[in-house]
Amino acid sequence: MSFVGNFSFVVVCVVGAVLCSQSIIEFGVIVSFMIYIRLFTSPLGQIAQIATTLQSTAAASERVFEFLEEKELEDESNKNFKLESVEGKVEFKNVVFGYDKDKTIIHNFSAYVKPGDKVAIVGPTGAGKTTIVNLLMRFYEIDDGEILIDDVPISSLTRENVHSLFGMVLQDTWLFEGTIKENIKYSKLDATDEEVENACKVVGVDHFIKTLPEGYNTIFNDGTSISVGQKQLLTIARAMVENAPMLILDEATSSVDTRTEQLIQKAMDKLTKNRTTFVIAHRLSTIKNADLILVMKDGNIIEKGTHKSLMKQDGFYKDLYESQFTSKHAEVIEN
Ligand SMILES: Nc1ncnc2c1ncn2[C@@H]1O[C@H](COP(=O)(O)OP(=O)(O)O)[C@@H](O)[C@H]1O
Numbered sequence: 001m002s003f004v005g006n007f008s009f010v011v012v013c014v015v016g017a018v019l020c021s022q023s024i025i026e027f028g029v030i031v032s033f034m035i036y037i038r039l040f041t042s043p044l045g046q047i048a049q050i051a052t053t054l055q056s057t058a059a060a061s062e063r064v065f066e067f068l069e070e071k072e073l074e075d076e077s078n079k080n081f082k083l084e085s086v087e088g089k090v091e092f093k094n095v096v097f098g099y100d101k102d103k104t105i106i107h108n109f110s111a112y113v114k115p116g117d118k119v120a121i122v123g124p125t126g127a128g129k130t131t132i133v134n135l136l137m138r139f140y141e142i143d144d145g146e147i148l149i150d151d152v153p154i155s156s157l158t159r160e161n162v163h164s165l166f167g168m169v170l171q172d173t174w175l176f177e178g179t180i181k182e183n184i185k186y187s188k189l190d191a192t193d194e195e196v197e198n199a200c201k202v203v204g205v206d207h208f209i210k211t212l213p214e215g216y217n218t219i220f221n222d223g224t225s226i227s228v229g230q231k232q233l234l235t236i237a238r239a240m241v242e243n244a245p246m247l248i249l250d251e252a253t254s255s256v257d258t259r260t261e262q263l264i265q266k267a268m269d270k271l272t273k274n275r276t277t278f279v280i281a282h283r284l285s286t287i288k289n290a291d292l293i294l295v296m297k298d299g300n301i302i303e304k305g306t307h308k309s310l311m312k313q314d315g316f317y318k319d320l321y322e323s324q325f326t327s328k329h330a331e332v333i334e335n
């Protein structure tokens with residue numbers, strides 16, 4: 001539109017100059033034509049602007065309507081039973097699940113977890129490990145089968161109740177805008193400052209936080225420069241403060257270096273003691289001491305047992321475990 005406006009100025013000037021030099025028109029005519037052009041092009045420019053606004057409105061409303069059209073969560077106001085303190089027995093019974101109805105991802109998953117056990121789920125990317133965690137937390141409803149906590153099917157509990165039983169640290173960390181202290185206290189609002197600081201000391205971010213200008217009261221937002229690993233440590237501290245009866249760690253230490261991981265590992269061992277814990281980890285050395293290792297592939301458990309028994313089986317787990325060491329060897333040799 002501005003090109004059309006400016007181009008007409010040029011045309012008027014050139015044509016006007018020619019006509020004026022031949023005394024066909026007077027100079028005043030050129031000036032008045034310039035004013036006409038201005039009058040003509042400014043509404044055109046406005047229309048163009050409105051068109052852009054309309055386009056972004058259309059794009060935004062698409063998102064709003066998409067959200068409004070989402071299916072409502074099932075009403076749970078009639079569920080009065082509440083599981084308060086749990087022993088930590090978890091049982092998966094023939095669980096079948098797919099995000100889309102026509103594509104099953106978890107085919108027939110059964111597992112029994114004794115109270116206080118540390119269960120490791122390992123397997124290649126896309127095997128369905130995170131999906132199992134999502135089902136356990138009831139973020140999605142299973143298509144068939146049952147998940148029981150202390151012999152109570154989780155479908156008979158309210159979602160809030162299920163969530164309150166687990167502390168979780170996920171692969172993708174999320175922190176909201178607010179002070180670091182508020183972020184850590186998020187899952188237990190009545191935590192004292194001392195609890196917060198202790199948790200941070202244990203995971204080793206206390207020192208880092210103290211170097212920030214406002215310490216624990218530093219406002220955390222998009223501009224705060226903090227590494228992914230440090231974010232992960234903060235969410236681990238959050239889970240520690242929460243102190244829930246069961247714990248889920250989904251690649252919780254994937255973004256921190258190996259030495260920090262070892263330090264966290266020690267703290268975690270304290271945290272996971274006598275507490276049913278589900279650990280998903282890529283570095284298999286960190287889950288060697290698990291009471292039960294479930295090896296998943298394409299939504300099925302293909303092997304299960306302890307580290308020792310799985311190594312003896314000489315199957316997929318052994319391959320996976322050894323590949324981590326051989327690749328490290330290869331790196332050392334290359335360097
Ligand atoms: N929200 C989702 N919607 C549809 N498909 C999904 C979703 N999340 C994961 N999947 C699919 O489920 C499979 C298992 O994913 P996931 O459980 O995240 O694997 P991982 O073992 O790496 O954690 C993958 O094939 C993935 O494409």
Ligand SMILES: [Mg+2]
Pocket residue numbers: 129130171250
């Ligand atoms: Mg995952």
